[in-house]
Amino acid sequence: FFSYYISDFYCRLQILGLYLLLSASWGHIINCTKTNYPTVSCLFPSDTTVLDLSHNSIRRILWQNFSRVMGLKQLFLAFNEITFIATDAFENNPHLELLDISHNCLNAISSLPFMNLLALKHLDLSNNEYSEITLQDEFRNLQNLTFLKIGSPQISTLKANTFSELEGIPLKQFHLITGDISEYEGSLKMLKSLDTLILELNMWAHLDILKSLLGDISNATKALQIINVNLTKSGKNTSVDSFLIHSKITSIAFQNISTNVFQFARFLRVILSSDIEEVKADTLYTTGNFTPCIQPFKNLRLRRIFFKNLDNPYFLFFFPQPTIPKFASHITHLIVINCQFYFFPCLISDSLTKLEIFDFSVNKLSEKLLFPKCHKPFPQLRSLTINSNNFEHLAFLGNATSHMKNLVNFSASSNNIYLESRFAINWTQSLLRLNLSRNAICSDVFAYLPETLLVLDLSFNDISTITGIEKMKWLQEIHLSGNSLFSLAELSSLSSVQVLHANRNKISVLMSYLMETPVLMEVNLGRNPFLCDCEIQVASNYFQNTAATVIGWPLEYQCDLPGDLNGTLINSVAFPWTQCNPGYSVLLSSVPLLIIAFVLILYYRKWKQNRYTIYYNEHINTAISPTQNSLLETGSTKVQLGTIFSNMTARDNIHLCCFCEHNNTMTTSYHSLSEGLLGE
Numbered sequence: 001f002f003s004y005y006i007s008d009f010y011c012r013l014q015i016l017g018l019y020l021l022l023s024a025s026w027g028h029i030i031n032c033t034k035t036n037y038p039t040v041s042c043l044f045p046s047d048t049t050v051l052d053l054s055h056n057s058i059r060r061i062l063w064q065n066f067s068r069v070m071g072l073k074q075l076f077l078a079f080n081e082i083t084f085i086a087t088d089a090f091e092n093n094p095h096l097e098l099l100d101i102s103h104n105c106l107n108a109i110s111s112l113p114f115m116n117l118l119a120l121k122h123l124d125l126s127n128n129e130y131s132e133i134t135l136q137d138e139f140r141n142l143q144n145l146t147f148l149k150i151g152s153p154q155i156s157t158l159k160a161n162t163f164s165e166l167e168g169i170p171l172k173q174f175h176l177i178t179g180d181i182s183e184y185e186g187s188l189k190m191l192k193s194l195d196t197l198i199l200e201l202n203m204w205a206h207l208d209i210l211k212s213l214l215g216d217i218s219n220a221t222k223a224l225q226i227i228n229v230n231l232t233k234s235g236k237n238t239s240v241d242s243f244l245i246h247s248k249i250t251s252i253a254f255q256n257i258s259t260n261v262f263q264f265a266r267f268l269r270v271i272l273s274s275d276i277e278e279v280k281a282d283t284l285y286t287t288g289n290f291t292p293c294i295q296p297f298k299n300l301r302l303r304r305i306f307f308k309n310l311d312n313p314y315f316l317f318f319f320p321q322p323t324i325p326k327f328a329s330h331i332t333h334l335i336v337i338n339c340q341f342y343f344f345p346c347l348i349s350d351s352l353t354k355l356e357i358f359d360f361s362v363n364k365l366s367e368k369l370l371f372p373k374c375h376k377p378f379p380q381l382r383s384l385t386i387n388s389n390n391f392e393h394l395a396f397l398g399n400a401t402s403h404m405k406n407l408v409n410f411s412a413s414s415n416n417i418y419l420e421s422r423f424a425i426n427w428t429q430s431l432l433r434l435n436l437s438r439n440a441i442c443s444d445v446f447a448y449l450p451e452t453l454l455v456l457d458l459s460f461n462d463i464s465t466i467t468g469i470e471k472m473k474w475l476q477e478i479h480l481s482g483n484s485l486f487s488l489a490e491l492s493s494l495s496s497v498q499v500l501h502a503n504r505n506k507i508s509v510l511m512s513y514l515m516e517t518p519v520l521m522e523v524n525l526g527r528n529p530f531l532c533d534c535e536i537q538v539a540s541n542y543f544q545n546t547a548a549t550v551i552g553w554p555l556e557y558q559c560d561l562p563g564d565l566n567g568t569l570i571n572s573v574a575f576p577w578t579q580c581n582p583g584y585s586v587l588l589s590s591v592p593l594l595i596i597a598f599v600l601i602l603y604y605r606k607w608k609q610n611r612y613t614i615y616y617n618e619h620i621n622t623a624i625s626p627t628q629n630s631l632l633e634t635g636s637t638k639v640q641l642g643t644i645f646s647n648m649t650a651r652d653n654i655h656l657c658c659f660c661e662h663n664n665t666m667t668t669s670y671h672s673l674s675e676g677l678l679g680e
Contacts, residue, residue, distance in 0.1 A: 032056070033076070044069060052076040054100070061085040067092040074098040078124070081105055087113045098122040102149065109150075110134040114142060124149040126177050131155060135165040145169050151177035153202055158213075160185040174221075178202060184209045186216055194221035204230035207238040214240055218247035225253040225280075232258050232287065239263065241270045250301075253280035260287045272297055272327075280306040294323040304333035310340070325351035338362040344370050349377035356406075359385040366390040367397065376403045383409040387435075391415040394441065394448070395423035402426045411435035413457070419445050436461070437479065443467060458483070459501070466490040480505070481524065488514065495519070503527050503552065508560065509535065515542040522549045526556025532565045532573050534580035540571045 029050040032042035037056040044051055048069045058080040066072060072093045082104040090096060096117050106112075106128040114120070115138050123145060131154040148171055155178040167190055174191060175198040182205075191197065197217060203210050210229065217224070231238070237260070244252070252271070259267075264286060271279060272295065279302065328351035335357065342364035349371070352358075355378050360370070365386060371377060378384070381404045391397060394417050401407055407428050417439040427450040434449065437459040445458065447468035453475055460482035469475075470493040477499040478491070485505040491497065492511065499522045500514070507528040514520070515538070523546075530536060536559070543550045543557065559565040565573060 047071055050074040054078040054080070056080050058082055059084070061089045063088045063091060066090065069093070070095070072096055075100070077101045077104070079103045083107070085112055087111070089113055091116050093117070095119050097144075100124040102126045102128070104128050106130060108132075108134065110136050112136075112138075114138045117142065118144065120145055122147040126150055126175070127152050129154065132157065133162050135163070137165065139165040140168065142169055146172045147175075148173070149175040149177075151175075151200075153177065153179045155179055156181055157183040158185065158187045159183075160187055162187040163190055166190065172196070174198070176200065180205050181209050181213070182206055184213055186212075188213060188216045188220070191217060191220040196223045196225070197221035198225045198227065200227040202228045204233040207231065207234060207236060207240060211238065211240045211242070214243040218243040218249065221249060223251040223253070223278075224249050225255065226257065227255045229254075229256075230258040231263050232260050237262055239266055241267045244270050244274045244276065247274065250275055251278040251280075252276055253282070253306075254284060255282045257281070257283075258285040269295060271302065272300060275301050277301050278304040278306075278333075281308070281310070282306075283309040283311075285311050294321060294327050296323055297327075300327065300330045303331060305331060306333070306335045307339050308335075308337040310336075310338070324348060328352050329354060331355055333357040335359040336363065340364060342369055344372075346372060346374035346377070350375050352378055354380055356380060356382045358383065360389070361385055361387040363389055367393055367400075371396075371400050379403060380406055382406050385409075385411045386415070387411055388414040391417055393417070394419050394436070394445070395425050398425035398427045398448070401428040401431065404428050405430055408432045412439070414438040416440060418442070419448060421448070424448075446472075469494065487511070498522070500524070501551075503556065510539040512538070515539065515546075520546075520548045522551065524551035526552030529560030530557065530570055531561045532559035532568065532570060534575050536570050536573060537575065537580070540573070544571060 028045050028048045030042070030044040030048050031052045032044070033052045034055045035042060037053055037058065039057060042053065046068045049071055051066075051069065051072060051074070054076045055078070058077065059082060061077070061082060061084070063086055066075070066089070070092050073095055075093075075096060075098065078100045079102075082101060083106065085101075085106075090099075090113055094116055097119050099117070099120060099122070102124040103126075106125075108130050109125050109128070112125070114136075118141060120142050121144050123142070124147075126149045130152060133150060133155060148166070158178070158181060164187075171191075172195040174194055174196075176188075177200040180203050181201065197220060199213075199217075201210065201213075214226075231240070241263075284307070324347060328348050331352060332354050334352070334355060337359060338361070340363060341360060344360070344365065358378060358381055366389065370386065370389075370391075384401070384404075384407060389412075391412055392415070397412060397417070401410060405428065407430055410431060410433070413435050414437070417436060419441055421444055425448045429450065429452055431450050431452055433455040434453055435455075435457040436445075437457045439461055441458060441461040441463065443463050443465045444467070445461075445463070446466060449456070449472070451471045451473070453472055455477040456472070456475060457477075457479040459479045463480065463483040464485060466480075466485065466488070467490065469490055472494065474496060475494055476496055478494075478497060479499075479501040481501045482504045483502075485502060485507060487509070488500075488502060488507065489511050491500070491514075495517070496519060497517065498519050500520065501522075501524040503524045503526045505528055507525065508531040510525065510530075514523070540557075543553050554569050554571045557570045559568045559570060559573060
């Protein structure tokens with residue numbers, strides 16, 4: 001029930017998405033919707049299990065169209081121009097479980113080929129051009145069929161045997177579409193054991209027939225939904241609610257219904273005395289001023305109330321009644337969306353002692369009109385949703401939850417809420433999910449939020465810095481999109497964040513810690529003014545290779561600076577390695593110089609070693625070594641030379657000068673110690 005009011009369309013998408021996801025392991029899922037098929041070809045392999053060809057221009061279905069895909073399980077052909085389906089069209093598709101051929105141009109459904117579709121579970125034949133429902137004997141073979149949607153606005157008669165072929169089929173959901181029925185012969189009596197029956201009747205003139213029709217289905221289903229009925233157009237105050245008095249229906253829903261307050265008041269009285277546990281009304285058109293009058297009751301079964309899109313601003317006028325507290329004490333779910341409510345009296349709020357789900361989104365409530373100094377309203381509340389109202393004071397709203405010990409979800413999006421830092425806020429300690437998006441909340445808010453949160457949504461506020469968030473150690477999801485944040489550095493203290501949304505901010509540099517968080521499963525940082533320098537390549541590589549889901553990648557991740565890269569996708573930015581590593585570049589460029597220097601040093605050391613010059617005078621028998629700055633005069637010349645040689649190495653050179661006085665000549669020679677000069 002709680003998921004119902006999100007919207008019927010959204011729920012359908014969820015169901016289809018889950019169905020497709022579960023099917024992914026079977027084989028290929030091919031989507032060729034809106035491709036102008038068959039004018040434009042659509043290639044689907046033979047192992048295709050899910051094929052969507054809806055919203056195209058198909059006119060005929062022949063055997064060869066799907067004969068190759070023998071493992072096909074789901075086939076969507078809605079919104080085409082189909083006028084003919086061959087008798088052998090699905091002969092090779094015995095595993096088909098879902099077939100949707102709604103919104104086409106079939107003039108009859110009596111000859112459709114269902115003989116071979118024994119596995120079929122879901123069949124939609126609605127909104128074609130046939131004006132009479134005639135089912136052939138082959139329908140009896142569909143013993144696995146649980147969902148059937150059939151009919152069109154052209155249907156005006158339902159004969160006694162219209163649905164006789166459905167007998168014995170284990171249907172759980174049956175959706176019938178008709179026009180304004182003028183002839184009815186009790187054909188719906190054969191429907192039994194349904195979970196859900198949807199009657200989209202488009203009736204207004206023959207309300208007596210409507211009353212008879214509803215009487216026939218009173219014990220056919222647990223949940224009944226009535227769509228497109230105008231109870232006021234005929235000008236009669238015909239009552240059609242008597243079928244509920246002794247029915248087995250526990251859930252009833254009205255969608256797009258026109259009624260007056262007299263008829264609605266009677267419906268309410270009947271519901272309160274029936275076994276109905278759940279009432280839903282979506283798009284209810286009413287006329288006149290209605291004041292609810294709750295009659296005394298003994299065993300109220302009603303627990304869940306859902307109103308959406310109530311167009312009469314004068315529909316509800318409240319005045320105290322002694323039965324209201326008792327009535328309210330039974331309600332567990334109260335959802336009133338877009339009904340122009342502006343006041344919630346304490347007599348009701350204090351009496352809703354069992355209320356678990358409360359949603360009054362898109363109304364005109366404010367702090368004092370929802371909590372007008374009430375005692376302790378909604379003590380058992382688990383979920384409180386007040387989106388799109390006129391609330392302003394965060395402190396008031398936070399303190400109003402302090403006694404709600406079971407509250408885990410609080411959503412107050414799209415109001416005018418701001419923070420007054422001079423007031424302390426005493427939140428309930430059970431709160432796990434808080435949504436304050438699209439308000440006027442400033443940066444200081446984190447210090448005033450509960451520490452227990454798992455999910456926090458502050459998107460589209462006036463937040464420029466994140467301070468005080470380190471206390472939220474259990475935070476798993478944080479949504480900060482559409483603010484004025486320049487940095488996410490403060491989030492480095494949180495190690496449990498799995499979902500991070502901070503797109504549409506002023507973040508230019510991505511912190512490295514974001515790419516080092518192993519638990520991150522989903523991230524959205526697109527549409528920020530990124531500075532594309534060497535560091536952006538690291539971020540780009542992370543987004544490209546991470547196992548986390550990167551929303552908007554790569555189209556929403558573009559450079560803002562420098563100017564010559566403005567608008568460039570960051571995954572296409574590349575800088576030279578040397579530009580991004582200047583230290584290594586200098587080191588590498590110096591290597592050749594070091595090699596040259598080393599070679600020169602070796603060369604120098606080879607030719608610039610210790611050089612000894614020895615002057616020998618045979619007359620005075622002396623030798624002198626200028627490099628040693630010493631004069632050798634004692635002993636023989638061999639001894640003198642040995643003294644010099646003892647200080648030399650094998651690599652040193654000797655410049656030997658010998659002076660011969662007898663012929664006044666000088667001889668010069670170069671030697672190394674390794675030449676054995678000492679021996680000479």
